[in-house]
Amino acid sequence: MPKIIVEIMPKQDLLDPPGKAVANALKRSGHNDIVNVRIGKRIELHFDRPITQADLDNAGRVAASFLSNDVIEDVVAITKED
Amino acid sequence: MSKRPTNVDTVSDAIANDKEQPWKELGLKQDEYQEIKTILGRRPTSSELAMYSVMWSEHCSYKSSKIYLRQFGEKVTPEMKKDLMVGMGENAGVVDIGEGLAVTFKVESHNHPSYIEPFQGAATGVGGIVRDILTMGARPIAVMDQLRFGAPSDPDTARVVHGVTSGISFYGNCLGLPNIGGETVFDKVYQGNPLVNALAVGVMKHEDLKLAKASNPGDLVILFGARTGGDGIGGVSVLASETFDSTGPTRRPAVQVGDPFAEKVLIECCLELFYAGVVAGIQDLGGAGISCATSELASNGGKGMKVQLQNVLLRDDSLTPEEILMSESQERMMAIVPTKDLKAFEAIVTKWEVEYSVLGEVIDEDRLYINWGEQEIVNVPPRTVAHDGPVYHRPVEYPKYQDALNANSSSSLPRATTPAELAKQIMAIVVSPNQADKSWITAQYDRYVMGNTALSMPDDAGMIRVSEETGLGITLATDANGKYCQLDPYHGAQLALAEAYRNVAVTGAKPKAVTNCLNFGSPENPGVMWQFKQATAGLADACLELGIPVTGGNVSFYNQTGDVAIYPTPVVGVLGVIDNVARRIPSGWQDEGNNIYLLGTTKDELDGSAWAETIHQHLGGKPPVVELAAEKKLADLIHGAAIQGMIEAAHDISEGGLAIAVVEAALRFNVGARIWLDEVLERDDLDLTAALFSESQARVIVSVGREDDVKFQSLCEARGVPVLRIGVTDKASGSIEIKELATFELNEVREGWAKTLPELFG
Numbered sequence: 001m002p003k004i005i006v007e008i009m010p011k012q013d014l015l016d017p018p019g020k021a022v023a024n025a026l027k028r029s030g031h032n033d034i035v036n037v038r039i040g041k042r043i044e045l046h047f048d049r050p051i052t053q054a055d056l057d058n059a060g061r062v063a064a065s066f067l068s069n070d071v072i073e074d075v076v077a078i079t080k081e082d
Numbered sequence: 083m084s085k086r087p088t089n090v091d092t093v094s095d096a097i098a099n100d101k102e103q104p105w106k107e108l109g110l111k112q113d114e115y116q117e118i119k120t121i122l123g124r125r126p127t128s129s130e131l132a133m134y135s136v137m138w139s140e141h142c143s144y145k146s147s148k149i150y151l152r153q154f155g156e157k158v159t160p161e162m163k164k165d166l167m168v169g170m171g172e173n174a175g176v177v178d179i180g181e182g183l184a185v186t187f188k189v190e191s192h193n194h195p196s197y198i199e200p201f202q203g204a205a206t207g208v209g210g211i212v213r214d215i216l217t218m219g220a221r222p223i224a225v226m227d228q229l230r231f232g233a234p235s236d237p238d239t240a241r242v243v244h245g246v247t248s249g250i251s252f253y254g255n256c257l258g259l260p261n262i263g264g265e266t267v268f269d270k271v272y273q274g275n276p277l278v279n280a281l282a283v284g285v286m287k288h289e290d291l292k293l294a295k296a297s298n299p300g301d302l303v304i305l306f307g308a309r310t311g312g313d314g315i316g317g318v319s320v321l322a323s324e325t326f327d328s329t330g331p332t333r334r335p336a337v338q339v340g341d342p343f344a345e346k347v348l349i350e351c352c353l354e355l356f357y358a359g360v361v362a363g364i365q366d367l368g369g370a371g372i373s374c375a376t377s378e379l380a381s382n383g384g385k386g387m388k389v390q391l392q393n394v395l396l397r398d399d400s401l402t403p404e405e406i407l408m409s410e411s412q413e414r415m416m417a418i419v420p421t422k423d424l425k426a427f428e429a430i431v432t433k434w435e436v437e438y439s440v441l442g443e444v445i446d447e448d449r450l451y452i453n454w455g456e457q458e459i460v461n462v463p464p465r466t467v468a469h470d471g472p473v474y475h476r477p478v479e480y481p482k483y484q485d486a487l488n489a490n491s492s493s494s495l496p497r498a499t500t501p502a503e504l505a506k507q508i509m510a511i512v513v514s515p516n517q518a519d520k521s522w523i524t525a526q527y528d529r530y531v532m533g534n535t536a537l538s539m540p541d542d543a544g545m546i547r548v549s550e551e552t553g554l555g556i557t558l559a560t561d562a563n564g565k566y567c568q569l570d571p572y573h574g575a576q577l578a579l580a581e582a583y584r585n586v587a588v589t590g591a592k593p594k595a596v597t598n599c600l601n602f603g604s605p606e607n608p609g610v611m612w613q614f615k616q617a618t619a620g621l622a623d624a625c626l627e628l629g630i631p632v633t634g635g636n637v638s639f640y641n642q643t644g645d646v647a648i649y650p651t652p653v654v655g656v657l658g659v660i661d662n663v664a665r666r667i668p669s670g671w672q673d674e675g676n677n678i679y680l681l682g683t684t685k686d687e688l689d690g691s692a693w694a695e696t697i698h699q700h701l702g703g704k705p706p707v708v709e710l711a712a713e714k715k716l717a718d719l720i721h722g723a724a725i726q727g728m729i730e731a732a733h734d735i736s737e738g739g740l741a742i743a744v745v746e747a748a749l750r751f752n753v754g755a756r757i758w759l760d761e762v763l764e765r766d767d768l769d770l771t772a773a774l775f776s777e778s779q780a781r782v783i784v785s786v787g788r789e790d791d792v793k794f795q796s797l798c799e800a801r802g803v804p805v806l807r808i809g810v811t812d813k814a815s816g817s818i819e820i821k822e823l824a825t826f827e828l829n830e831v832r833e834g835w836a837k838t839l840p841e842l843f844g
Contacts, residue, residue, distance in 0.1 A: 014311070
């Protein structure tokens, strides 16, 4: 099924408590090479027809205004999968 | 690979060349910038400029309010100070409550961040006030919140309501602190400027009291807790000192993200550090971050400090020294530790997996030196940053609209002429958002965690057991009435105090101390400054009359959107002490056939009332008359009767008048009553509208067992408190019958009352 994938991450400068918690847990279980973890979200928008450029543009607007909170999050990627 | 900036502005640069600096962008005024140059005898380095700009902002320096706040320390008697262990000026006031225990409490605003990012803004508001309490050496034991939102019908209100309430519940619940009360009010004046005032209270043994000072040269300066990142840089100065415009924040995020689990660990870690006696001074990092902590610790101790800023543990090593100094990353503390105790300190923080780094040491010199590697970037007298900021005598002017507002009394408003119409008005007020059931909000908060909550919402005040052995407890109530303050800020502030005082008293506790959070518009508006001047004078005078001292507080200015300021909203918190929480008095009726008494007298006072607002959308006239002497008598009476176990329930009469008080007392435990008002009408010369809805002060309804009727009435008489029997409780009826007016089925009343908020926001 064609879909648009929106990836959202907490803003680079902001603390990411879940990421920090996971990083600490990994460290405790011996994964010393992983120095940091940041956790964001991936959102799939499904279509039952081929995706157009207009769909992607619209997804960009929806991602910025509705799917993410632009005060604390950034939309880092919008990609499509056919 | 390190991205650490190397090209920094040093003290020698500042001596060598006088360049253009962005003082204006940082919120400083021309004369303030000049003053900094005079203090230093040169231009400041960019790091120094960052420190001064944030520490001299309204939020940190209280430059517009200072001259008025002094009276809280001046209008006191020795008797009032007797139990005050720490007064104004510290992180929070400390009150001796007996049994070798002390309580510290404070309320602080997080208004602007909560509008920009409601969830994190409110969450970090809770985190910040809890750290203030912790800093005093106390274990935090409860929180409360005073909330003001815009009109319920406005689409943006739901965004703020959802974010703020879930932010508070998230942070507080994760910390495991009960949220025992507060207040929520909706009014369109708060549309673009909601108020989120968070209160925290903590308890300690007298000997555990800690102060934020660095007094022994050679002691180490240690930063511990979360790492420093780029969050909330300039948040304090930018967010708290500038009114919102349409452009909003840019560059680095202006908000911070809180991590309550990190804070919980930090609390336990700090308490263990305190008990081990390895900390000589401690300061939490909130607004203004390291700038504030270093300069205040040094200034409070009358000493200096040498700090290596590159020792600060960072989340992002591209941060510039200016950003590190201003960062408002949460969950951080700064400790002053004697060198001999460093090992013990390390052992404890390591046990709690809390990161720390030694930044420098205390020095015997009136100077704060901060280095960036080999380069000196700050060299200032700490007092000039922390305490000797500018003091403004801002212009004060009686607002032009005030006379017309006061002349527009509610007396001309039409009143109901039939019982049916009155009954309809009662229900309209019961279901109005400001009087309706707030469980939709308070049910999101854990009210009972830790198992010491004796009273919480919807009772008049929150009560926490402090000693499990003796039952010693404390009561807290916070109140504010923006409408009363808009009509008359002097008496409005007194009315907020009177209500909080009464709310504490009705639980059976003895009111003991006061904290406040003064929310106002722009101090650059002379009309707002007049409101501020009046409100602070009113509050200080009333505290003196009631004999309870102000222990500390917070000022929040610039609460306005464009030219339109919020109603002046001084939030007043009153702390009370009760010998044994087992003797607490709930707000609701419980037993069958108890007599219901109205204490105090009623005047025809409907200006600024819930009735005027809900029925007529009217605000004008003069607020109810303040009756402090009567409040005191009333509080003493209830305290006396509570000790004898005479009072079964007591509920304060405030917004909505007697009608709302009766409905709330009945709904609390679903116990109905038969009420008659003829004697009140006759004694106080009132019509039914005034009897039901007047917001006259110093009034409480109490229920007392029938066998104590004579005893109770004589007690009231002896203490000079007017008393009238106005009804009896009637458990079986399941209704409130107001004679010659109407009968309200409790089920129906409850349904309307309970569904308002879920329908609006659920």
